[in-house]
Structure formats: C-alpha cells, structure tokens
C-alpha cells in the first residue's frame with residue numbers, strides 16, 4: 001500500500017492528513033511530530049490562551065479522534081535524517097515512504113547572547129505560552145524586544161492584563177519594512193495609545209540579569225531598560241538540517257514548485273512556514289509564515305498526492321490577520337511589491353482605517369484596521385491587480401454605503 005509520511009504535526013501537517021483523506025486517498029499515512037501534544041493552533045498562543053480567556057483545549061486543531069483519520073501518529077518523535085526513501089526518527093526507527101510531506105514550520109530566532117532565564121521568553125509552542133503566561137501573571141512590567149506581530153500581540157495581551165510594557169525596536173518605525181512607514185506609524189500608535197512605551201531605532205547590546213529576578217536590556221546608547229519579565233520576538237529561523245540527504249539546497253526554506261513539490265525531488269513536498277513555493281499568482285518564490293497559506297498549501301499537496309482535482313483558486317493572494325486591543329488587523333496581498341500607499345478609508349481614527357498598496361498603478365495589497373467587511377470587498381480587486389482609478393471608485397462607492 002502507498003505510504004505517505006508527513007513530518008511536522010502542526011497546522012500544515014495535520015491539514016495535509018485531513019485533506020488527503022477528504023480527497024479520497026486510501027493508502028497508509030504516518031504523522032510525525034516532535035511535540036508531545038496532538039496538533040494545536042498557534043495564533044491563540046499570543047492572544048486568548050496567553051490572556052487566559054480560552055482553555056488550552058480550545059486550540060486543538062482536529063475535532064475528534066486522530067485515529068479516525070486512519071493515521072499512525074508518532075508524537076514526541078523528531079525526524080533526524082533521511083536514509084534513501086526512509087525518514088530516520090530519534091528513537092532509531094525508520095519510516096519508509098512513497099511520498100514525504102515536510103511541514104516542520106520554523107523556530108523563533110534568538111538574539112546573540114540571549115540568556116536562558118526563566119523570565120525571558122520566546123513564543124512558538126504551547127510550553128512557551130505557558131511559561132510566558134506564568135511570568136505575566138506574576139509581573140508588573142514586561143519588556144518586548146522586537147515590534148513585529150508576535151511582539152505587538154504579546155504587548156497588547158500584557159497591557160490588557162495591566163502590566164507596564166516597553167517595546168524595543170531596531171527600525172526607526174515598527175513594521176516599516178513590511179507595511180511601509182505610514183502604516184507602521186499607525187501600528188506604533190495603536191501601542192502608544194494603549195499605554196505601551198515604544199522605543200524605536202534602538203540597538204540592544206546585551207541582556208543583564210537583574211538581582212531581583214527580573215531582566216534588563218542594555219542599549220547601545222548606554223541606557224538600561226529593566227522589567228520583571230521579557231519576550232523576544234525577532235523573527236524565525238529555518239531548520240532543514242535533517243533533510244541534507246535530499247541533496248537539494250534548503251537555504252531560504254524548501255524550494256517548491258507551484259504544487260509544493262520540492263524542486264530536484266520526485267516525491268517530497270513542502271507545506272507551511274518552511275516551504276518557499278513558486279507562487280501560482282505572482283510567479284516568484286515566496287515563503288509565507290501565515291496561517292492561511294499553510295492551510296491552502298496542505299490542500300494543494302494533498303490533492304496532488306491523492307491524484308484528485310486541485311481546487312485551489314488560481315487567483316489566491318496571501319492573507320494575514322493580527323488581533324491587538326480588540327481590533328483585528330487584516331492584510332491581503334503583498335505590500336513588499338508596493339511603490340506607493342494610499343488611504344482608501346480614513347475615519348480619523350485607527351479603527352476603520354484601510355490602506356491600499358500600489359505597484360505601477362495596480363493594487364497589490366490592502367491593509368485594514370478592523371474593517372472586515374471592507375477588506376472582503378477589496379479581495380477581488382487585489383487578486384485582479386485593479387487600477388488606482390478602479391480602486392478609488394470602489395472606495396467612494398463603499399464609503400457611501
């Protein structure tokens with residue numbers, strides 16, 4: 001019987017298994033995950049579960065028993081290498097595969113010299129979340145290093161819990177590289193309006209472990225920022241070392257074609273944060289660390305492997321959301337392609353602001369601050385690369401409703 005081995009029991013791995021069965025695949029499936037838990041969702045780790053408003057069980061990704069999918073699950077087991085067409089596990093066993101799906105995600109990047117200290121955290125796993133939640137519950141102040149989305153969400157959760165929060169960011173404007181300066185400033189304002197101290201353009205030189213048990217950051221200008229606990233959210237790293245046996249370059253992730261097949265292989269696929277797909281809409285290679293991409297890629301890979309019709313829309317555009325202070329920020333498309341940004345809806349406050357990103361006069365992305373209905377209206381226009389004029393008339397029409 002054909003055997004599909006899926007390595008990585010997170011969002012991409014689990015959805016691949018589910019979509020395989022949904023597409024009628026009747027062969028053997030094995031799912032390998034190095035975490036002890038059944039697959040769970042990560043977005044609540046910086047939001048509801050960190051805040052304590054959801055029980056952990058609510059993050060479970062699969063409703064029902066995994067066994068009902070007819071999958072052999074190896075939890076708490078790492079894939080450590082390949083031996084021909086077999087995956088080597090850390091207990092010495094091997095899983096021979098006909099098709100291998102790699103959905104191993106990414107790991108949080110640590111800063112050089114970042115100490116292992118019980119009050120200094122990164123956030124990727126349920127264990128990370130539990131430890132950070134424990135610190136937040138005891139602390140009066142939090143230091144956030146890195147004003148990216150994870151840092152911003154943790155800052156928001158901690159502020160709502162009543163902590164004093166200081167955010168350190170190396171760039172002059174948070175999110176400037178992703179969202180541009182104008183919208184980056186609005187994201188920073190969302191923090192400062194809610195009482196967070198945001199210090200931009202700073203360089204962290206070292207961490208100092210406080211005698212009282214807290215942590216402090218020493219900055220290049222000689223100042224020290226101390227807090228009871230801290231979190232470092234400075235991006236992610238890829239770990240493809242165990243895939244060296246494939247004999248393909250894994251720099252920048254697993255290089256996949258538009259169906260997820262790792263280029264240079266005939267039976268290995270990449271899904272989710274680890275996978276740099278040649279994007280069907282844009283043509284270039286993109287590694288997208290977004291929830292929706294992992295889900296969509298899992299569907300495409302599963303349908304290919306099962307020999308079923310591929311139902312993914314050809315006009316798929318990346319989608320991301322973030323929840324902060326009761327507002328949902330949503331982004332569709334690609335800001336990185338933009339040469340100009342224009343406010344499409346400007347209610348004079350953060351909530352309801354919608355910005356359009358244009359490249360050579362065509363709409364390439366839309367960012368909305370808690371305007372889901374409007375955002376949905378622009379989805380089709382982003383996919384179609386609508387002209388500035390079309391977008392402006394759509395904005396006028398939507399504003400008049």
Ligand SMILES: Cc1cc2nc3c(=O)[nH]c(=O)nc-3n(C[C@H](O)[C@H](O)[C@H](O)COP(=O)(O)OP(=O)(O)OC[C@H]3O[C@@H](n4cnc5c(N)ncnc54)[C@H](O)[C@@H]3O)c2cc1C
Nearest residue numbers: 008010011012034042043078079104105272273289290291
């Ligand atoms: C705190 C947090 C909040 C987020 N919030 C949002 C959000 O609001 N919106 C959004 O769009 N996205 C969000 N994301 C991103 C989203 O969760 C990821 O894009 C998604 O989880 C990617 O799925 P994945 O399957 O690629 O990786 P993962 O979900 O990370 O799963 C990979 C699994 O593989 C395991 N693994 C790694 N190496 C091995 C190995 N060698 N052997 C066996 N197992 C291995 C890992 O431990 C992990 O369990 C958030 C992420 C985090 C961490």
